[in-house]
Amino acid sequence: MTVFRNLFLTAILLFIFSDGNAQLNTSKAIAYCAVQADKTLKLIPADSINIPRNIEQGQKQWRFIGYKDWCSGFWPGVLWYVYEGTHQLKFKTEADKFSRELTPLSMMKAFDHDLGFQLFNSFGNGYRLTKNPEYKQIILAAADTLATLFNPKVGTILSWPRPVANMEWPQHNTIIDNMINLELLFWASKNGGSKRLYDIAVSHAKTTMKNHFRPDYTSYHAVVYDKETGQKIKAVTHQGYADDSMWARGQSWAIYGYAMCYRETKDPAFLDFAEKVTDVYLKDLPADLIPYWDFNDPAIPNVPRDASAAGVVASALLELSTLTKNKAKAKVYRKKAEQMLISLSSGQYQSREKNSAFLLHSTGHKPNGSEIDASIIYADYYYIEALLRLKKLQKGLSIYTNLSS
Structure with a gap:
């Protein structure tokens, strides 16, 4: 029955996506998020361990x-x-x-690179x-x-300043996730912080662009560098299927990160790269545009999806659609983002009465056996960010407009 149900859902989605006029009701989807967030607030304990992270399947x-x-x-x-x-x-x-x-x-x-995600x-x-x-x-x-955490000999920020499996500590490691944390540095450099913060962010992005990608523009998860010489030692995975596979969320961090780098620097090299890492991601998606957790898992289609990667990419595509100089690409990116959000807003992916998160079917760390096919807080974050960006575009506003003002 499950196979027939999936085929039926796929047929429906293909029908919807064949209609270029399909438009998501973003106000309704945002209102849904508010209802779910209110439910979660009522469940939060009074102690210091009180920040929601995930709900298991x-x-x-x-x-x-x-x-x-x-x-x-x-x-x-x-x-x-x-x-x-x-x-x-x-x-x-x-x-x-x-x-x-x-x-x-x-x-x-x-104690790690995630201050952007956190603060x-x-x-x-x-x-x-x-x-x-x-x-x-x-x-x-x-x-x-x-x-x-910046190492000028390498040119990147250290991701994990502690022993992590396969990272050859105390050598210098950098993971693709770190691209998102550069926004903190860019912002600070333009709002009273040191110009050096801008230079660090640019150096990190350029060094990552050089060393973190295969010839087809798919991303490695982690690169290990010699901390003294800056030479690349190896490229490996920590959360993907294999060292040479395209881990879905890793690629999503690259798409989002390089679009953001172009926004902050206006360096055309970053825009060109953002489009390349985006296009390779878009070409092999399932019909509903929600990726399998890793594009190269040989057990596809019998493997978990990753709604969190879809949320990240949908948000990034909406920004990229406003940045690209190619009008045809702009239309494709906008349409794909809307289609992703239509899928995420369906009964297949919204949590609704199942739990108080926004979304189901995210995958955190499959090789470690954790957060597999779960509701995860960062999926919810990028989902509502993408909904807000789309609502602004639907209203003819910049995605950088503050709707609360």
């Missing part, structure tokens, strides 16, 4: 984390986005509360929407902390 209970977890910034970021989309002050109040829990991260020694998704969105000067100071401090 078939369960209703969130696994909660503390502020040091790399995912800690996504929940306050979700709340800021829900506030932006609904103008409901209760979400602003809760976003502020959960953001402030992360403040110590800006003042302690960096820019939280305080960055908060400052964008409120212009609270306290938030700005925390963001600037966080950028300075992240910059301490």
